[in-house]
Amino acid sequence: MEPAALRSGFNDHISVDSNGGFDCPKNKQPFIIGVAGGTASGKTTVCNQIISQLHDQRVVLVNQDSFYRSLNDDQLVNVHEYNFDHPAAFNTELLLSCMEKLRRGHPVNIPSYDFKSHKSIEPSRLVNPADVIILEGILVLHDFHVRNLMNMKIFVDIDSDVRLARRIQRDTVERGRNIQNVLDQYSRFVKPSFEEFILPSKKFADIIIPRGGDNDVAIDLIVQHILTKLGQHDLCKIYPNINVIFSTFQIRGMHTLVRDVKTTKHDFVFYSDRLIRLVVEHGLGHLPFTEKQIITPTGSVYSGVVFCKRLCGVSVIRSGESMENALRACCKGIKIGKILIHGDGKNGRQLIYEKLPADISSRHVLLLDPVLASGNSAIKAISLLLSKGVPETSIIFLNLISAPEGIHAVCRKFPKLKIVTSEIDSSLDKNYGVIPGMGEFGDRYFGTD
Ligand SMILES: Nc1ncnc2c1ncn2[C@@H]1O[C@H](COP(=O)(O)OP(=O)(O)O)[C@@H](O)[C@H]1O
Ligand SMILES: Nc1ccn([C@@H]2O[C@H](COP(=O)(O)O)[C@@H](O)[C@H]2O)c(=O)n1
Ligand SMILES: [Mg+2]
Numbered sequence: 076m077e078p079a080a081l082r083s084g085f086n087d088h089i090s091v092d093s094n095g096g097f098d099c100p101k102n103k104q105p106f107i108i109g110v111a112g113g114t115a116s117g118k119t120t121v122c123n124q125i126i127s128q129l130h131d132q133r134v135v136l137v138n139q140d141s142f143y144r145s146l147n148d149d150q151l152v153n154v155h156e157y158n159f160d161h162p163a164a165f166n167t168e169l170l171l172s173c174m175e176k177l178r179r180g181h182p183v184n185i186p187s188y189d190f191k192s193h194k195s196i197e198p199s200r201l202v203n204p205a206d207v208i209i210l211e212g213i214l215v216l217h218d219f220h221v222r223n224l225m226n227m228k229i230f231v232d233i234d235s236d237v238r239l240a241r242r243i244q245r246d247t248v249e250r251g252r253n254i255q256n257v258l259d260q261y262s263r264f265v266k267p268s269f270e271e272f273i274l275p276s277k278k279f280a281d282i283i284i285p286r287g288g289d290n291d292v293a294i295d296l297i298v299q300h301i302l303t304k305l306g307q308h309d310l311c312k313i314y315p316n317i318n319v320i321f322s323t324f325q326i327r328g329m330h331t332l333v334r335d336v337k338t339t340k341h342d343f344v345f346y347s348d349r350l351i352r353l354v355v356e357h358g359l360g361h362l363p364f365t366e367k368q369i370i371t372p373t374g375s376v377y378s379g380v381v382f383c384k385r386l387c388g389v390s391v392i393r394s395g396e397s398m399e400n401a402l403r404a405c406c407k408g409i410k411i412g413k414i415l416i417h418g419d420g421k422n423g424r425q426l427i428y429e430k431l432p433a434d435i436s437s438r439h440v441l442l443l444d445p446v447l448a449s450g451n452s453a454i455k456a457i458s459l460l461l462s463k464g465v466p467e468t469s470i471i472f473l474n475l476i477s478a479p480e481g482i483h484a485v486c487r488k489f490p491k492l493k494i495v496t497s498e499i500d501s502s503l504d505k506n507y508g509v510i511p512g513m514g515e516f517g518d519r520y521f522g523t524d
Contacts, residue, residue, distance in 0.1 A: 103206070103309055104178070104309040104312060104313070105177065105178060105180075105204065105205060105206055105207060105208050106206065106207050106208070106226050106227070106301060106304050106305060106312055107174070107178065107207075107208045107209075107210065107224050107225050107226050107227075108125075108207065108208070108209045108210070108225065108226065108227045108228075108229065108301070109209075109210050109211075109215045109216055109221070109222065109224075109225040109227070109228045109229065110122055110209060110210070110211040110212075110215065110229045110230075110231065111211075111212065111213065111214065111215045111216040111217075111228070111229070111230050111231070111273065111276055111277075111280070112213070112230055112231030112232065112233070112273070112287075113213065113233070113235065113238050113269045113273055113274075114160070114213060114238060114242055114265055114269070115238045115239070115241040115242040115245060116231040116232065116233045116238055116287055117231050117233060117241075117287025117288040117289075118211045118212070118213075118231050118287075119138070119211060120287060120288035121211075121229070121231055121284060121287055121288050121294065122136050122209050122211045123136075124288055124294050125209065125294060125297060125298055125301070126209070128294065128295070128298040129207060129298060129301060129302070132205075132206055132207055132301075132302075132305060133205040133206045133207070134205055134206070134207040134208075134209065135177070135202050135203070135204075135205040135207075135208055135209070136209045136211065137170075137173070137174065137177070137185060137202065137208060137209065137210045137211075138210075138211055138212060139165060139170065139210065139211065139212020139213065139214060139215050140188050140190075140212060141185050141186050141187065141188050141200075142165045142166045142167065142169055142170040142173075142186065142188075143159065143164060143165060143166075143188050143193075143195075144164060144165065144166050145193070145194040145195045146193040146194065150193075151193060154193060155256070155259065155260070157193075158264040158268060159260075159264065160213065160264050160265050160267075160268030160269065160272070160273075161264075161268055161272070162214055162217055162218065162272060165212075165214065167218055167220075167221065169186075170221065171220055171221060171224075173185055173202075174208070174210065174221070174224050175224075177202065177204055177205075177208055178208070178224060180204045181204060182201060182202065182203045182204060183201075183202050184199040184200070184201055184202075185199060185200045185201075185202050186199050186200075187199055187200055190249075190250040190251070191250060191251040206305055207301060207305070210224075210225070213269075213273050214272060214273060214276070216228055216230065216276035216277070216279045216280060217272050217273070217275075217276045222279055226304070226312050226313075227281055227282070227297075227300070227301075227304075228279055228280045228281045228282070229280060229281070229282045229283075229284060229297065230276070230277045230280035230282070230283045230284070231284050231287045232277070232283050232284060232285050232287075233285070233286065233287050235266070235269075239261060242257060242261065242265075243257050243258070282297065284297075307319065308499045310479060310482050310483075310486075310499060313486075314482065314486040314490070316486060316490060316491070316492060316493050316494060317477075317482060317486065317493075317494045317496070317499075318357065318361070318493060318494065318495045318496070319496055319497070319498065319499060320353060320354060320357045320495065320496070320497050322497075322498070326350070326353070326497060326498075329346045329349055329350050330350070330497070330498055332346045333346050333347050333350065333475075333513050334511060334512070334513045336514070340519065340520075340522045343519050343520065344520055347397065347445070347475070347516075347520060348397075348400070348401065350475055350497055351397065351398050351401040351445070351475065352401040352404070352405075353497065354398075354401075354473050354474070354475060354495055354496070354497050355398065355401045355402050355405050355441070355473060356405060357495050358441055358471045358473045358493075358495040359382075359405060359406070359441075361471055361493050361495065362382070362383040362386060362439055362471070363383050363439075364380040364381060364382060364383060365380065365381050366378065366379070366380055366381075367379055367380060367381045382406075383439055385437055385438045385439060386406065386409065386438050386439040386440070386441065387409060387410040387411065387412060387432050387435060387438045387439075387440055387441070388402045388406075388409055388410070388411040388412070388440075388441045388442075388443055389411070389412040389413070389414060389431060389435075389440055389441070389442050389443065389456070389460065390411060390412075390413055390414070390443040390444070391414050391415075391416060391442070391443065391444040391452060391453075391456050392413055392414065392415040392416075392428070393517045393521065394444060394445050394446065394516045394517040394520065395413075395414075395442075395443040395444040395445070396413075396443075397445060397516070397517070397520045397521075398443035398444075398445060398473065399411050399443065402441060402443065410432045410438075412429070412430055412431035412432055412435065413428070413429070413430050413431075414426070414428070414429050414431075414456050414459060415427040415428035415429070416452045416455050416456060418451065418452065418455075423451075424451045424452055424454075424455040425455075426455060426459060429459060431460075431463060435460070435463050435464070435465055436463055436464030436465055436466075438465070438469070439469045439470075439471070440460055440465050440469060440470050440471070441471050441473055442456060442457065442460070442470055442471065442472045442473065443473055443474075444456070444472070444473075444474055445474055445475040445476070445516045445520075446474060446475065446476055446477075446509055446512070446513075446516050447472070447474045447476070447477040447478060447481035447482065447485065447494070447496065448478050448480070448481050448503060448507050448508065448509050449478070449480055449481055449484065449503060449507045450480065450481035450482070450483070450484030450485045451484070453472060453481065453484075453485050454484060454485060454488055454489075457470060457472070457485070457488075457489055457492065467489050467491040467492050468491045468492070470489075470492040470493070471492070471493045471494075471495060472485070472492060472493065472494045472495070473495050473496075474494070474495075474496050475496065475497050475498070475513075475516075476496065476497065476498050476499070476500050476509055476512065476513065477494065477496040477498075477499050477500065478499075478500050478501075478502060478503050478509045478510075478512075479499065479500075479501075479502065480502070480503050481503075482494065482499065500512060
């Protein structure tokens with residue numbers, strides 16, 4: 076098996092501004108999963124099943140229960156009056172600061188909570204940073220700030236009678252309660268708070284698991300999704316609209332050649348063309364299709380699909396023109412428009428020239444530019460397409476390399492378009508050139524350097 080960095084084709088030393096949230100460039104962003112659901116729905120059970128299937132990954136489980144506020148003496152005397160199912164019962168500030176530290180790659184002490192004494196107890200638990208952090212608890216999808224930390228939100232959904240039966244069983248055996256206590260607490264606090272706070276948070280879930288820990292298929296799908304995300308670049312975890320083509324040694328070899336300053340113009344063009352062709356083919360895979368059955372020469376039925384016909388290319392002059400041949404080779408007779416944007420440095424991009432198909436608003440658009448650097452040119456080009464009536468969802472931006480800065484800029488502004496790239500680089504230099512990059516693509520491709 077290839078190392079993760081090789082599989083995803085990225086360079087590890089990401090450094091992103093404070094908005095991006097990385098303050099520890101060598102640490103990869105963990106994949107954070109929130110698991111909510113009513114009491115005794117099977118949250119802890121589901122999390123343990125996910126963790127056991129992720130065997131050789133670094134995973135930590137954080138329980139919201141650990142952040143219950145300790146009761147004081149007055150509260151302990153009247154413990155039956157206390158609502159443990161209200162958001163105020165938790166120290167959410169402390170939970171947030173612990174999660175934030177873990178997210179930034181720092182170890183953290185998580186309090187230990189005792190359900191019998193209703194207090195935090197010593198020792199606390201030292202939790203080390205991990206690739207996957209699972210936060211589970213009744214209200215983890217209730218608070219906006221907690222929810223915002225998550226890359227994947229799960230709600231465990233189980234019939235309330237089953238939950239009550241399991242809660243009676245668990246609380247009498249494990250939490251030192253008697254049946255009457257459990258039933259009183261349930262009708263007085265647990266059920267009303269479930270209806271007021273927990274159930275409404277279900278709408279924020281990406282995945283709802285019926286039957287909890289009995290749902291092997293759901294757990295298997297979740298594990299597969301996590302494994303896919305772990306093999307991806309951090310930015311793909313943040314922005315689901317980025318697609319980095321699956322890296323192979325062939326692709327790494329081609330990148331090695333086109334990035335090498337010593338590579339001749341002839342080889343640069345040859346290997347760039349090969350990479351461009353792969354990106355174009357991958358991009359075409361994101362277009363819609365319709366199903367079609369045909370008869371083969373053996374008289375058999377083949378259930379296939381028909382390509383999307385309403386599409387066009389738009390190249391950003393001049394480097395984008397290097398991608399036109401590959402697009403023409405894949406899509407016979409495709410219309411290709413052109414945009415010329417001028418501008419130096421970080422700000423100020425000016426549209427100098429445009430020639431676009433008159434009916435572009437009804438077409439899917441493959442926007443061609445081999446390098447996404449600061450994102451300013453891309454934003455100008457995409458804004459022009461939108462002003463022509465092209466829906467954001469109909470734009471696929473194809474490039475060979477992308478800088479994190481450009482990805483942040485484009486994906487934040489246009490969260491519905493797709494970017495298809497072959498590698499994500501480390502950063503931009505002070506002149507807004509991509510690092511490690513491949514130099515001035517247009518000059519190297521057209522031989523004007
Ligand atoms: N699928 C299941 N079948 C039977 N018992 C279960 C199942 N899932 C959980 N339980 C039991 O129900 C109780 C509550 O489950 P738990 O995972 O602790 O729920 P939660 O964390 O949501 O409160 C526990 O005693 C657990 O062993
Ligand atoms: N001292 C406490 C603290 C919490 N509870 C109950 O625990 C439930 C949350 O834990 P789950 O594992 O069931 O999610 C919650 O419903 C509280 O009522 C308690 O009884 N005593
Ligand atoms: Mg639990």
